[in-house]
Amino acid sequence: MSGHDQPKGLFRFFIDNSLFLITGAVVALIWANLAAQNHSESYHNFIHFDVRTLVGAGGSHEATDSHNSSPSVVVEEAEVIESHADGETIVEEAEHASTGSHEAHDSHEVGGHSDGDSGHHWYSLLFIINDVLMSLFFAIAAKEVWESLLPGGSLSNPRKAATPLLATFGGIVGPAVFFISGAMLTGTTAEFGKGWAVPCATDIAFSYLVARLIFGIGHPAIAFLLLLAIADDAAGLVILAVFYPSAPIEPMWLLLTAAAMATAWLLSKLKVHSHWFYILGPGIASWFSFYQANIHPALGLVPIIPFLPHAASDLGIFAREELNRQDTLNEFEHFWKVPVEIILGLFGMVNAGVVMSSVGTGTWLVLAGLLLGKPVGITLMTLFAEKVLRLEKPAGMDYRHVVSLGMVAGIGFTVALFVSVAAFKQPGAIQDSVKMGALLSFAAAPLAVLIAKGLGVRAGDHAGLVGDTTAEAATEPA
Template sequence: MSGQQEKRGLVRKLIDNSFLLIAGAVSALIWANVHTSSYQAFINFDLLSLFHHAPSAGHETAAEAHSHGFTLHFFVNDIVMALFFAIAAKEVWESLLPGGSLANPKKAATPLLATVGGILGPAIVYIAGTYFTGTHDSLGRGWAIPCATDIAFSYLIARFIFGASHPAIAFLLLLAIADDAAGLIILAVFYPQAEIRPEWLLLTVGAVLLTMQLRRSKVHSHWAYLIGPGIISWFSFYQANIHPALGLVPIIPFMPHAHTDLGFYARAERGRHDTLNEFEHFWKLPVEFGLGLFGLANAGVVMSSLGTGTWVVLAGLLIGKPVGITLLTLFAEKALKLEKPAGMDYRHVVTLGMIAGIGFTVALFVSVAAFTTAGMEQDSVKMGALLSFAAAPIAVIVAKLLGIRPLPLVNVDTPKIAKAA
C-alpha cells in the first residue's frame, strides 16, 4: 500500500511540476515534425463536428474546420486558458492583501523595479534586434513575447541553484507575481483580437456587479460565480475583441476571499475554504491537464522554422532579462536608496535574472496572440519561446562561475500551478 502511495505521490509531484505541459510540448514538436498535416488537422479539428451525424463530418479539411470557429485550438487557448489566467489573477490579487508580497511598498519596491527592468530590457533588445535585421515590419508586433517569465520552471531552477530558503527565491517570486500582473495588462491592451468594441465591456461591468451581489447574498459556491458572472465576463471580452483568455480576470477580486495572504507557496492555504481558494483547489489539477493540451496545441513547430524571430526572442530573454533586472535593481539601490533583501548580492541578482529568462508558457501564449495567423513568423517566435529553456543550464553555469552555493533545503510546497506572465 505504501508503494502505491509513493507512486501516486510521485505522479502528483510530476503533475504539479508541469510534467504534463512539457510532455504536451514535446509530443507536439515530434508530431509536427513527423507528420505536419495530421498535426494541423488535429489542432484545427472542429469540436462541434463530434455532435454532427453527417458522414463527412470526420473528413473536413483543416480550413473547413477552422471556419466553424470552435476548433481544438480555440477551446484550449481561449477557454481552458481562461481558467489558467484566473488562477494567476487570484495569486496577484492575494499578494496585495495584508501579509502578501506586494502589500508592503517598501518591501516590494526593489523587486517591482526589477520587474520593470525584466519587461523593458527584453522588449528593447527584441525591438533593436528586429530593426538590426530589417524585420521590424514583420516581427515588431512580437515585442512582448520575451517579457514573460514562466514562474513554475523558474521557481524550480531557482530552488536548485539557491536552495529553497535563500532570500533570492522570495525576490524571484515577488518579481514573477508583478510580471504576471503586467502580462495580463499587456495582453489586454496591446493584443486585441480585432478592433476593440468598448460597448461590449458594459457586460463586464454587469458581471462585476452581479459578482458583488452574489457575495452580498453570501453565495459561497464558486460554481455560481463561474457559471453566472464568469461566463458573462468571458463573453463580453470575446465580443469586445479583447483576448477571452483574460475573461475571468475582472470578477476574481470581487469573489469571497480570505482577507490575508499566507504566502505564494504556503501549505496552510490548502486549509482555507473561502470561495476564491475553493475555486483554485477545484481547478488546479484540471488546469494542469489543460496546460498539457496547451503545449500539445501550440508547440507543434517544425524545426525548419528556426529564423530571425527565434533569435530575437531568445536575445530578449537570455540577454534583455538579466541585464534589465540587474540594471533596475542597481538603479533602485544606488539612485533611489532602496535595499535588496538581506543575504543577497549582485551575484544572486544576475543569476536570478538569467533564471527569469525562462519564458515558455506565457511566452508561447503571447506568440499566438501577437501573430494570429499560422506561418513562418508565428512558428519562428514560438521556437524562441520553447528554446528559452536554455536559460536554465546557462543560469546553473553562471551560478557556478560566481561561486553561488545552495543553502540547505527546507520543506516547502511545490508550485500550485505552472503559471507565468
Template sequence: MYRVWNFVTNYSLLLIAGAIIALIWANIDAYSYHHIVEYPLWFNDLVGTDATKWVKKYGEDFHITEIGDVTRVLTTHYLVNDVLMAFFFAIAAKEVWEAIILKNGSLRGKKAATPLFATFGGMAGPIAVYLGLAMLLGSETYDAVSRGWAIPTATDIAFSYLVGRLVFGAGHPAVRFLLLLAIADDAAGLIILAIFYPSGDLAPQWLLLSLGAAIAVYLLFNFLPRRMDRGDQLRTKSTWVRQKLGFWPYLVAGALSWYGFQESGLHPALGLLPIVPTIPHADRAFGIFSEAEQYLTDLLNHIEHILKHPVEIILFFFGLLNAGVEFSSIGSPTWLVLAGLLIGKPFGVLLFGWLAASPMRLGLPAGMRTIDLFVIGCVAAIGFTVSLFIAAVAFDSTTMLGDVRVQDAAKMGALFSFAAAIISIVAGKVTRVQKQDI
C-alpha cells in the same frame, strides 16, 4: 522543496509532455498535426473564430467551401487557447490579486519596491534587445517580427521558482525576491495581453457586460450576505450562500464576462479576470508554494483546488496544440526571442534592480548581493508557458519571413528558453552564490 516540486508536477509536467508530443508529431507528420489543431468542432453564431476567415484559410483542407450564414466556428485550437485557458489565467490572476489586496500580500509596501523595479527592467531589457536586434537585421525582418516584442518579457513562474531554489537554496532571500518578480511579471503580462493583443476589432461597449456581471455577482452573493450578517456571529446568510450556491453564481458571471471579452475584441482567455476579485477570499495568503495554502477553505481557494486537475489537463492540450513546430522553422525570430530572454532579462533585472537598490536607496533584502540580481534575471529568462501563448496571439499563422513561418519560429524560441536553467546554474557558480538551504 516538496511543495515546489508538487506544484511544478501539477501545472508543468503535463504541459511539457504535451509540448514534446507536439514537437515529435509535427516533425513526423505536419499535415495531420495541423489538421487536428484547426479541426472544426461547431459552426455557430456564439463562440469561436471568424467562420469566413477560417474557411478561407483552412476550408480546402477539410473539404468545406460553404457554411451558410453562420458567423463563427469553434475549432480545437480556439477551444483550448481562448476558452479553456481562461481557467489557467484565472488561477494566475488569483495569485496576483492576493499579493496586491491582502494585508500581508507580497506585492504591498516597501518590500515590493525593488522587485517591482527589477520586474520593469526584466521587461524593458528583453523588448530593447528583441527590437534592437530586429532593426539591425533590416526593415524586412523588423516589419515581420516587431509585433512579437512581448514574447521575451514573460517568466514561467513555476519553473523559474524551481530553478531559483536549485541555484540559491530554499532559504536564500533571492528566492523570495524572484517569486515577487515572477508574480509581478505575470500581472504585467496579463495587462499586455489585454491592451496590445486584441483578438479582433475592438468593440469596448461589450466590456460593460463583463463589468456588469462582476458588479452583480459581487453585490448579490458576496457583499449583501455579509452585510446582512452584521451582528450575527454564525454568519447565517453567508453560510447559506456558500453551502447552497457555492461557486455557481461566479461560474455564470464568468461565462457572461468571457462572452463580453470575446465580443469586445479583447483576448477571451482573459475573460474571467474581472470575476476573480469578486469571489470571497481569506484574510491572508501564505503564498503560492506554501504548504499551508492548501488548508485555506475560503471560496476563492476552494475554487482553485477544484480547478487544479482540470487545469493540468488543459495545460497538456495547450502544449499539444501550440508547441508543434517543425525544426525547419528555426529562424531569426527564434534567435530574437532567445536573445531577448537570455540577454535582455538578466541585464534588465540587474540594471533596474541596482538603480532601485542603490541610487534610489530602496535597498535589497538582507543577505542579498547586487550581483545576485543578474543571476535572478537568468533564472527569470525561462519564458515557456506565457511566451508560447503570446507567440500564438502575436502572429498570424500565415505570416512568413523568407521560407519560415514567423509564429512557429518564435514558438521555438520560447521552447528553447529552457536553456536559461543551465545558464542560471553556471551563473550561480561563476558569481559564487552561497546556497542557503534553511
C-alpha cells in the same frame, strides 16, 4: 499555488513539476516534425479538429473542410484551372489563393471572429483550448496576483516590494528593447516588431523549480523572484488585453463586463460560497463580453476573481498552509489546480507543434530578449533602485544572486508561447520562428545554473537572512 486532495505517485510528480506542459510540448514537436517529414496533415487536422463530429453533428465538418485546405485540395484546384487555361502563373495564383484562405481561417480561430461563416471556429480544438480552457489558467494567475496585494502578501508593502517591482519593470523593458533593437538591426521590424512582448514573460512554475535548485529552499532570492514573476504576470495580463486585441476593441461590450463584476460583488455580499455560482454566472458573461469586445477571451475570468470571497491575508505563493483555507477563492484554486495542469498539457500539444527548420530570425530575437534582456534589465533596475533611489535588497542577497535570478527569469515558455500566438495570429514561418524562441527559452535554466556556479552561488548560501518568515512562507511547496 495550493491544491486539495493531492494526487499521488507519478501523477503527483507530473503535477508538482508542471510536466504535463512539457510532455504536451514534446509530443507536439515530435508529431509536427514527423508529419512534415511524411508530408502528412495529421497534426494540422488534430489542432483544427471540429469537436461536433464526436456527437455526430451534421454540416459542420464540411464547413471546416472548406477552410482547412489540404495539399490535395490545392492540387485539385490547380488542375482544374490548368485545364481551362495554359501557363504556370494561373496555377501558382490558385495555390496562393487556397493557402491564403487557409491562413485566414486559422487567424480567426485564435481569439478572433469568423467572418461570413456559421461560427464553426467555436468548435475547433485550438479555439476551445486557447480561448476557453486557458481562461482558467489566467484566472489562477490572477488569483495569485490579487492575493499578493492582501495584507501579508508580497505586493502589500510598497516599501518592501519596491525593489523587486522596479526589477520587474527592468525585466519587461529590457527584453522588449533587445527584441526591437534586434529587429531593427536585422531589418525585420515590419515582420517581427509586434512581437516585442513575447520575451517579456516569466514562467512562474518553471522559474520557481530552477530557483530552488540554485538557491535552496528559503533563500530570499526565491521570494524576490516570485514577487517579480507575480508582478510580471499582472503586467502580462494588461499587455495581452491592451496590445493584442483580436480586432479593434468594441468598448460597448465592456458594459457587460462591468455588469458581470457587479453581479459577482452582489453574490459575495449575499455570502454565496461556492465558486461555481461565480464561474457559471458572472464568469461566463465576462468571458463572452471579452470575446465580443475583441479582448483576448482567455482573460475573460480575470475581472471577477477579486470578487470571490477570500481570506483577509495572504500566506504566500506555494504556501502549504493555504491547503487548509476553505474560502471561495482558495476553493476555486483547490478544485482547478490539477485540471489546469492537464489543460496546460493540451495547450502545449496544440501550440508547440513547430518543425525544427522553423528556427530563424524570430527565434533569435525572442532568445535575445529572454536570455540577455531579462538578466540585464533586472540587474540594471535593481542597481538603480539601490544606488539612486536608496532602496534595499532583501537581507542575504547580493548581485551574484540578482544576476543569477535574472537569468532564471528568462524562462518564458508558457506565457511567451501564448503571446506568440496572440501577436502573430496567422500561422506560418514567422509565427513558428517566434514560437521556437519561446520553447527554447528553457536554455535559461542550464545557463542560470552555470552562471550561479561561476559566481560562487551555492544552495543555502544566504548568510544574513534573519527571521524572514515571508521568504520561508512564500517558497514552501504545496
